[in-house]
Amino acid sequence: MVNLLTRAIMMSTPLLLGALAEVYTERTGMMICAIEGIFLIGAWGGFVGTYLTGSLIIGLLAAILCGMVMAALYGIVTVYMKQQQVVTGTALNILAAGICAFFQRVLFGVPTTPLQIATLPKIAIPLLSKIPVLGPIFFQQNILTYLAYVLIPVAIFVLYKTSLGLTLRSTGENPEAVDVAGLNVNRIRFLTVLVAGAIGGLAGSFYTVGYLGMFTSGIIGGRGWIAFAICFLGNWNPKGVVFGTLAFGLADAVAIYIQAVSGHTIFPNELIIALPYILTIVLTIARSNLSVPAKLGVPYAKEN
């Protein structure tokens, strides 16, 4: 059971990072519909960087860079060219899949054995990791998980207690007011998307650098979209995102657990996997006080 929860926390890490990034951009009025592609290219960049240099740090930096390039392209088309976010995201997700598979072949040809890299080491935090039950679950993880722990309070603080956070939230609610205050709405949105791209790339690299040690084209398998969903489920709020991530992480772990215990039975395991999605739908329908940003998905055009 402890193993299961350790795994649940581990697998929640990239989802949490991605969802936090998504919360920030959506608060400025931008949905990152390219998140699946950003995850994928981050996973690939992390793998290639690590494989070619042998350094995990360079791998992580490469993942961040790849994520930012993808996000920059997304930002240029959606923020400055004012095109549909959903559509642009769809195109970039497909493009990312193509880029990764194609350049994987360019760089490595068709290897006879799968290319393998060392993964991020598990770091046991002194003292804390000795706490019974909780220690192994929370404090024997890799550096990205700890980064996620740190980012949660930072994200909450910045969004609600600083003037930067206020600006970001206003950009999504009332961009005209932000404009009148002398700030550049489009630049704020673009820079937020870039930062989100960096975090999204890092989140994606978790799957290669932090966990599997190899790259396959199906490695993300819709998990970027899960991060996207968690942002909605968490009501565009970093705190809510933590609970949303736990809901998805637990459902995943429980489904695996039940499958392992009961084998192939009639028990609808798939229902448990679908449960967080159903929950997201129900919450979207049931809650009238959703704090969905007023200008979510609407490009800003200055009147002149």
Add this chain to the structure above:
Amino acid sequence: MKKRLGVPLYNIGAVLIGLVISASLLLFLKLNPVEVISLAVKKIVSDGYTLGEILVKATPLIFTSLAFAFTYKANLFNIGAQGQFYAGAIVAIALSLALGNRVPQAVLLGIVLVCSFAAGALVGGLIGFAKSKFHANEFLVSMMSTYVVSALMDFLLRTSLQENKAEYLQTDAIAKSAYLPTILPGTRVHLGFLLALVTAVLVWVLLYKTPLGFRIRAVGYNHSAAELGGIRSGRIYVTAFLIAGGLAGMAGFTEVNGVQHMLLQNFNTSIGSFGIGIAILANGNPIGCIFASILFGFLNVMGTTMGRLPGLNIPASIIDLIEGVVMICVIMSYFVRKAAETRSEKQRLKKAGVK
């Protein structure tokens, strides 16, 4: 007044630019793009079967792109075509397995067609209902619905629909009498392709020549203005999603009964998202969807063919690269066209002012 360049011209230009960019990426593999492409095209053209594959691949894409385009006209986003397609596929396989060899082919295909449309429409209609009744974000609900339907499909494939051998997560093959007949000998092109063409034309008629289509487009342009004009936008949301879902459901029918003849896990996972790209390429025009789908079908076959060229080592996934680049170019072309139009408009106004 100066004649304005139409959308198709910009789109075709963008597609060509996209093709050139993505083809030149072959240089990374130290290959001559012109040689490789002409080799691949020659291979496709010389072989009737492969040529037919273009239409086979285009068939479900026509349906899923229509499913996106239809709601798009009402300014709604139906991201859930994949789930509606699965709903149609589940019903198609269940009915075909149950009725195969028991009822005449034409009757069976008719029943399956209607029921798979209904299954997709049910999923779509629920999304539209959530939108109209609870003001839920249709984009989010439709996206989540795909995962729910796909979980349901996995469950059924593991239990009641699983093959008799119970080895893989797939169904038994359907009886020959439940196949959609092939229409071109020597290929896999089936009746579903004609069905897709007819459907696209019908959707065009519905959107542009009927009162319902007018209402849908009116809501899309400006839903508050439409409300003032006596159109109940809530009803339009439900209707548009019902029809869009049904269209995607029909893709389930043609893929199960026309191509795969069974249902398996992770069945055609990307036709939903390609549908979105195609609908945008066609600027939401149903007739344009046909041509854009055939283009994507061609690119798809091209990718596979290039992947099979001996000794060149091109990954078949180059298709994603090509389609992604083409889609981005088309999206950018909408921006370029708008900018060009604004500029010429401004110049026209200036001239008028000087007079």
